[in-house]
Amino acid sequence: MVKSLILCEGGDDEAFIRLFLKSLKSDLRKIEIKKLSSKSNFFKLKMYQDENILAKIDTQYNKILFIFDSDYKETGETNNGFYKSKSSIEEIIIKIKEYLGFDFYTDYYIVCNPITKNGNLEHLILSTLDKKPKECMEDLLNCIKPYHTDSNKKILLTGYKTIFKEPLYNFSHPNFNLLKQKLQALG
Structure with missing residues (x-):
């Protein structure tokens, strides 16, 4: 069965996503959630190769949704802050598609307080x-x-x-x- 793949940072994110999917009455047999352990892993083509994710696209996965925290641009980290995160994930999606040589469904969601565009899952929850x-x-x-x-x-x-x-x-x-x-x- 071909599934959709959700890539997230860690265990709290995965638990939250599972609860959300259940509330939407999604068929969890058709969705796989994989933790990448850290935000920096989202932006490394080699990580997708090493984790065997690229080899499974099209045969096992037909859609990928990347979900990760915005964090704070003030930290100075390369991929922190909403707009740096957005730019970085769009770049890696292009690299993945170029590497594979074909197009497929991808999307991303940057988790943050939707007003400040900073933060993480906890700040999104707090905003609600x-x-x-x-x-x-x-x-x-x-x-x-x-x-x-x-x-x-x-x-x-x-x-x-x-x-x-x-x-x-x-x-x-x-x-x-x-x-x-x-x-x-x-x-």
């Missing part, structure tokens, strides 16, 4: 919360900021899941619409 839960989570972030925690996104997501159990995500929120469209396009 009602006023009171959002203030609560923003207070938590402000509280831990002086401690220079490297993974405040992990703290935020864990805190959110612990405090606001049901419903975990409001997938009907407009800030999820673009991702919803891209997931539905996979069939």
Whole structure:
């Protein structure tokens, strides 16, 4: 069976995507999700060769959706920030298609706060919360900021899941619409 392939960064992303697909009533037998472990791997042709992804395009995968974090351009990393990420993923998609010698369906979704275009999955989720839960989570972030925690996104997501159990995500929120469209396009 030919499947659609979703490439994401890590385990939290994969779990979120699976929940979203289930909420859309997608046939999960027709979609494979693969973690690439880090954002930098998205932009390396060799990684797609080494992971045997390129060899499976057209025979096992007919559509690919790349999903990764925008992160922050202020960090100075080569592919961080929405517009650098966009440019980098478009370049690698061209390289993949040139390497294979044929065209196929590809799309991407850069995960961030849709207003600021910065951040990651946790910032997208935060942007969809009602006023009171959002203030609560923003207070938590402000509280831990002086401690220079490297993974405040992990703290935020864990805190959110612990405090606001049901419903975990409001997938009907407009800030999820673009991702919803891209997931539905996979069939």
